[in-house]
Amino acid sequence: xxxxxxxxxxxxxxxxxxxxxxxxxxMLSILGPFAINRNMGFMADAMAHATLPIIxxxxxxxxxxxxxxxxxxxxxxxxxxxxxxxxxxxxxxAIGIIFSSxxxxxxxxxxxxxxxxxxxxxxxxQILAVSRFDVFxxxxxxxxxxxxxxxxxxxxxxxxxxxxxxxxxxxNTNFLNYLFLVILSVxxxxxxxxxxIILVLSxxxxxxxASKQITDTFVPSIYVSIIFGVFSSVSGxxxxxxxxxxxxxxxxxxxxxxxxxxFLFNKISKKGSLA
Amino acid sequence: MKTTExxxxxxxxxxVSDGCCVQLGNTPALDDVTFEIKxxxxxxxxxxxxxxxxxxxxxxAGLVPIVNGSLQINGMNPKDAKGTIxxxxxxxxxxxxxxxxxxxxxxxxxxxxxxxxxxxRKQINSKIKESLVNVGLLEKINENINNLSGGQFQRVxxxxxxxxxxxxxxxxxxxxxxxxxxxxxxxxxISDINLDGKTILVATHxxxxxxxxxxxxxxxxxxxxxxxxxxxxxxKEVIEEMYGSHFEMFKTHTPESHLKDYD
Numbered sequence: 001x002x003x004x005x006x007x008x009x010x011x012x013x014x015x016x017x018x019x020x021x022x023x024x025x026x027m028l029s030i031l032g033p034f035a036i037n038r039n040m041g042f043m044a045d046a047m048a049h050a051t052l053p054i055i056x057x058x059x060x061x062x063x064x065x066x067x068x069x070x071x072x073x074x075x076x077x078x079x080x081x082x083x084x085x086x087x088x089x090x091x092x093x094a095i096g097i098i099f100s101s102x103x104x105x106x107x108x109x110x111x112x113x114x115x116x117x118x119x120x121x122x123x124x125x126q127i128l129a130v131s132r133f134d135v136f137x138x139x140x141x142x143x144x145x146x147x148x149x150x151x152x153x154x155x156x157x158x159x160x161x162x163x164x165x166x167x168x169x170x171x172n173t174n175f176l177n178y179l180f181l182v183i184l185s186v187x188x189x190x191x192x193x194x195x196x197i198i199l200v201l202s203x204x205x206x207x208x209x210a211s212k213q214i215t216d217t218f219v220p221s222i223y224v225s226i227i228f229g230v231f232s233s234v235s236g237x238x239x240x241x242x243x244x245x246x247x248x249x250x251x252x253x254x255x256x257x258x259x260x261x262x263f264l265f266n267k268i269s270k271k272g273s274l275a
Numbered sequence: 276m277k278t279t280e281x282x283x284x285x286x287x288x289x290x291v292s293d294g295c296c297v298q299l300g301n302t303p304a305l306d307d308v309t310f311e312i313k314x315x316x317x318x319x320x321x322x323x324x325x326x327x328x329x330x331x332x333x334x335x336a337g338l339v340p341i342v343n344g345s346l347q348i349n350g351m352n353p354k355d356a357k358g359t360i361x362x363x364x365x366x367x368x369x370x371x372x373x374x375x376x377x378x379x380x381x382x383x384x385x386x387x388x389x390x391x392x393x394x395x396r397k398q399i400n401s402k403i404k405e406s407l408v409n410v411g412l413l414e415k416i417n418e419n420i421n422n423l424s425g426g427q428f429q430r431v432x433x434x435x436x437x438x439x440x441x442x443x444x445x446x447x448x449x450x451x452x453x454x455x456x457x458x459x460x461x462x463x464x465i466s467d468i469n470l471d472g473k474t475i476l477v478a479t480h481x482x483x484x485x486x487x488x489x490x491x492x493x494x495x496x497x498x499x500x501x502x503x504x505x506x507x508x509x510x511k512e513v514i515e516e517m518y519g520s521h522f523e524m525f526k527t528h529t530p531e532s533h534l535k536d537y538d
Contacts, residue, residue, distance in 0.1 A: 037370065037372060037373045037374070038370070154382075154383075155386060157375075157379070157383075158386055160370070160373065161369065161370055161373045161375060161380070161383070162364070162368070162369045162370070162383070163368075164338065164362060164364045164368050164369075165362055165363075165364065165369070165383070165432075165435070167336075167337075167338060167357070168336040168337070168338070168357060168360055168361070168362040168445075169357065169358060169361075169383070169384070169386065169439065170357035170358035171386070212374065216374060216419050217374050217376050217379070217419060218373065218374050218375055218379070221374060
């Protein structure tokens with residue numbers, strides 16, 4: 001059994017994919033519990049879609065998606081944060097406008113600049129194509145994301161739970177807001193090659209939502225979310241190898257399967273406790 | 276020139292508003308508000324919806340800029356006084372779906388600007404327990420906040436302010452969405468906290484029996500209609516100034532002593 005599971009990793013591209021899958025799983029699922037409890041799913045989706053024009057211009061200028069990662073994510077986070085804070089149309093509407101207009105702009109740029117991008121790979125991920133350089137970039141981003149979450153954990157938690165209370169306490173909530181947006185954006189951009197623009201949201205939200213079904217408090221929910229996230233991405237990668245399936249959608253469906261099981265477990269255990 | 280008595284009073288003033296004006300967009304939310312709150316007072320802030328109660332709290336907490344006049348907290352600009360105030364905002368401003376334990380919420384009162392906490396774990400735990408004992412919720416220390424009643428949750432937020440050792444406690448609509456028993460519990464808690472010399476401001480819609488619960492009342496309707504002892508300042512004219520033609524509804528609910536000029 002173990003031999004069968006390890007068999008794909010005799011190929012270097014599968015080892016690279018495995019490392020990328022684990023790093024993306026960790027990055028997205030450590031942030032997932034913050035995102036779902038702050039109702040930031042739509043915002044995260046907008047961040048992923050807003051990358052398209054930056055990728056289009058970057059690839060046109062000769063950069064790879066990995067090289068564009070950090071500057072693109074910082075740019076997106078600051079831009080989205082500023083627009084949402086300063087617009088008077090409401091957060092959801094502002095995100096919706098940016099989401100759709102940036103995505104549309106991305107497609108127009110790809111067409112006008114005649115950029116050679118495989119759109120299917122960009123939308124649904126192509127983890128098997130990651131280069132050694134991509135792996136280093138994703139690992140570096142993962143270390144940065146996890147470190148920043150650990151260092152600012154208590155402040156971020158306070159800010160996400162009670163932003164007014166945190167500001168009155170003297171915390172720099174403006175900094176915390178942008179810090180969280182940048183961290184989230186980095187994790188999303190770094191995971192684009194793994195699961196793509198469309199499915200990155202599933203790897204951010206589903207492991208965290210599944211974890212929330214079976215945990216009561218925040219810190220354990222992060223640990224369980226990471227376990228679910230990494231399991232989904234690694235097992236999704238293996239299933240895609242053995243059954244010749246697209247890797248991003250497979251990871252996403254494994255995560256959904258875990259969510260369904262957690263949901264049922266929650267319902268059954270609650271029913272049991274009421275009896 | 277101030278008399279000696281006035282100087283002593285000013286020395287103990289913790290919140291001094293002098294012609295304070297705050298604007299929300301193009302609308303004046305507070306207009307020329309002047310009052311002085313002494314250290315250790317329990318103050319009820321009353322007024323109609325849109326009368327500026329929450330705006331005043333936001334101004335004291337340094338969350339909105341003062342466009343005219345001045346507001347001093349402990350002799351400081353509100354922005355510089357952050358950390359000396361604990362704010363329990365209206366319930367819809369707090370994300371209660373966050374799966375946090377009571378302990379985690381109280382611990383937030385000890386979080387510093389810097390990421391590394393200056394307190395040791397032992398000090399933190401002892402401070403959390405002490406604060407929860409003061410609000411009578413020690414047995415709920417590991418409970419998820421989703422499992423608490425509205426009144427218990429308010430007490431947890433008050434415990435957070437106690438852990439912070441804040442000089443001023445601002446409770447915005449502390450009595451909304453809690454039953455009468457919980458209101459009494461919170462009120463008795465406020466009296467106990469007040470014995471430690473903390474200044475407590477409570478925004479409330481309930482103007483009944485204010486004299487029994489608070490030392491002073493601040494009547495707001497964008498401007499300061501009156502400030503002082505509830506039994507002295509809650510006159511027919513002041514209530515009419517705050518609530519307009521609706522003042523009649525307070526006739527039957529307010530003790531005669533609060534409406535001495537009525538009739």
